[in-house]
Amino acid sequence: FSKLRGRGVWRYKELIAGKYKNIVSINEGNTPLIRSSNINDNLYFKFEGLNPTGSFKDRGMTVAVSSAVSLNYKTVIAASTGNTAASAAAYAARAGIKSFIVLPKGKVALGKLAQSILYGSVILEVDGSFDVAMDAVMRLYKDLKVVYPLNSFNPWRLEGQKTIAFEIAEELGVPDNVIVPVGNAGNIYAIWKGFNELVKTGVINTIPRMIGIQAEGASPIATAIVKGKDSPDFVENPDTVATAIRIGKPVNWQKAMKAIRESNGTAIAVSDSEILDAQKTLARKEGIGAEPASAAALAGYIKAINEKVVDKDEKTVLILTGHSLKDPDSMTKAEAKRILVNPLHMEKIILGEINGSNS
Ligand code: F0G
Structure with a gap:
C-alpha cells in the first residue's frame, strides 16, 4: 500500500483489471471508516453514503x-x-x-x-x-x-466496488467480519474478491467472514444459506421498506453464495421494523444517516450478536451503502417531537423538555 499514490478508487488502478483510454471520475471512494462511539467499540461503519451520488x-x-x-x-x-x-x-x-x-x-x-x-x-x-x-x-x-x-x-462494476476491501484493509487491517446488505448480490462478492486478491498478492494473510443481510420480504439468498441449499428459490413478489434491496431474483446469487460460504460467513434476514429501528439507532446514537437498506446491516449485526453468530469482541465492519437523504420518506417515519410554539413563549416549552415535565 505504501507505494500507492492518490485517493479513492483509482489509487488502486494497478489492482483493477482492464485497460482504460479515458477515465471518467468524480473523485469517488476514499470514504470514511467511522468507529462506533455509542454502540460497540469494536464496530466500524464504512460510510459509502459519502460518495459523489451518495452510494457505493x-x-x-x-x-x-x-x-x-x-x-x-x-x-x-x-x-x-x-x-x-x-x-x-x-x-x-x-x-x-x-x-x-x-x-x-x-x-x-x-x-x-x-x-x-x-x-x-x-x-x-x-x-x-x-x-x-x-x-x-x-x-x-x-x-x-x-x-x-x-x-x-x-464485471467492471465489481472491479470498482472491490476497492471497498482495499480501503478497509489499508486503514484497519483485516476485520473479523464484514456485514453487507444484499440485493442483486454483486457487492458482497466484489468486497470478498478484493480481500482475496490482497491475500494472493501477499498484502494480508487472511480474509474476514462475509455476512450478507437481506430484508425478510426479499430474502432468497439468506433463506438458501440458512437452509443449506445449493441454490435459492426466487421470490415472485419481493417487498420491503428497504426499496434498494427489494429484489427477488438476484442476478449474482451464485457469486454471493460462493463469497459467503468460502469465507465461512453467513446470511441473515431482518424484518422491516428491525431495519427502521436500526436506521434510527444509527442516527440517534452515532449521528450517521443511512438509508434503510444500509441500516439493514446494523439490524443484521444486532441479530447476529443476539444469536451468537458474531461476538461483540470481534472487529466488525458494516458497509453503510447509501445516504439517508436518498429516502426522505423513510426518515420521516421515525417519531419526532414537533411542537407548534408562540415565538415569544418558547422558554417554558424548552425548560419543560429539559426537565421532562412537558408530557
Ligand atoms: N444497499 C443499497 C443502498 C443499494 O442501493 C443496493 C443495491 C444494495 C445495498 C445491494 O447491493 O445489489 O450489490 O447486492 N442497489 C441496486 C440499485 C440494486 O439498482 O441501485 P447489491
Missing part, C-alpha cells in the same frame, strides 16, 4: 463508464432500484453520453428518482418489480448492440 455504486460506475467510453459507446443503460440509476446518470453526464435507466414504477425512493431527473437520464418505468426491469435490460443489451449495460453482471 459510484465506485463501480467510474470503472464501468470508463470502460464504455474506452470502447466508444455513446449510450448506456441500467435497471435499478434507484441508486445504480442515479450513479449511472451522473457518470454518463460526466462522460457526455446518453443514459437510459429502467425503474420499477412507484418503488424508487424520492431522492434517487430526483437525482436521475437532475442528471438528465431518460427514465423508463416498468409496471413490476426490479426483477422485471432487470430481465428487460438483459434481453435488450444482447439484441441492441449500441447500448452498454451498467448493471452488476458487468
Whole structure:
C-alpha cells in the first residue's frame, strides 16, 4: 500500500483489471471508516453514503463508464432500484453520453428518482418489480448492440466496488467480519474478491467472514444459506421498506453464495421494523444517516450478536451503502417531537423538555 499514490478508487488502478483510454471520475471512494462511539467499540461503519451520488455504486460506475467510453459507446443503460440509476446518470453526464435507466414504477425512493431527473437520464418505468426491469435490460443489451449495460453482471462494476476491501484493509487491517446488505448480490462478492486478491498478492494473510443481510420480504439468498441449499428459490413478489434491496431474483446469487460460504460467513434476514429501528439507532446514537437498506446491516449485526453468530469482541465492519437523504420518506417515519410554539413563549416549552415535565 505504501507505494500507492492518490485517493479513492483509482489509487488502486494497478489492482483493477482492464485497460482504460479515458477515465471518467468524480473523485469517488476514499470514504470514511467511522468507529462506533455509542454502540460497540469494536464496530466500524464504512460510510459509502459519502460518495459523489451518495452510494457505493459510484465506485463501480467510474470503472464501468470508463470502460464504455474506452470502447466508444455513446449510450448506456441500467435497471435499478434507484441508486445504480442515479450513479449511472451522473457518470454518463460526466462522460457526455446518453443514459437510459429502467425503474420499477412507484418503488424508487424520492431522492434517487430526483437525482436521475437532475442528471438528465431518460427514465423508463416498468409496471413490476426490479426483477422485471432487470430481465428487460438483459434481453435488450444482447439484441441492441449500441447500448452498454451498467448493471452488476458487468464485471467492471465489481472491479470498482472491490476497492471497498482495499480501503478497509489499508486503514484497519483485516476485520473479523464484514456485514453487507444484499440485493442483486454483486457487492458482497466484489468486497470478498478484493480481500482475496490482497491475500494472493501477499498484502494480508487472511480474509474476514462475509455476512450478507437481506430484508425478510426479499430474502432468497439468506433463506438458501440458512437452509443449506445449493441454490435459492426466487421470490415472485419481493417487498420491503428497504426499496434498494427489494429484489427477488438476484442476478449474482451464485457469486454471493460462493463469497459467503468460502469465507465461512453467513446470511441473515431482518424484518422491516428491525431495519427502521436500526436506521434510527444509527442516527440517534452515532449521528450517521443511512438509508434503510444500509441500516439493514446494523439490524443484521444486532441479530447476529443476539444469536451468537458474531461476538461483540470481534472487529466488525458494516458497509453503510447509501445516504439517508436518498429516502426522505423513510426518515420521516421515525417519531419526532414537533411542537407548534408562540415565538415569544418558547422558554417554558424548552425548560419543560429539559426537565421532562412537558408530557
Ligand atoms: N444497499 C443499497 C443502498 C443499494 O442501493 C443496493 C443495491 C444494495 C445495498 C445491494 O447491493 O445489489 O450489490 O447486492 N442497489 C441496486 C440499485 C440494486 O439498482 O441501485 P447489491
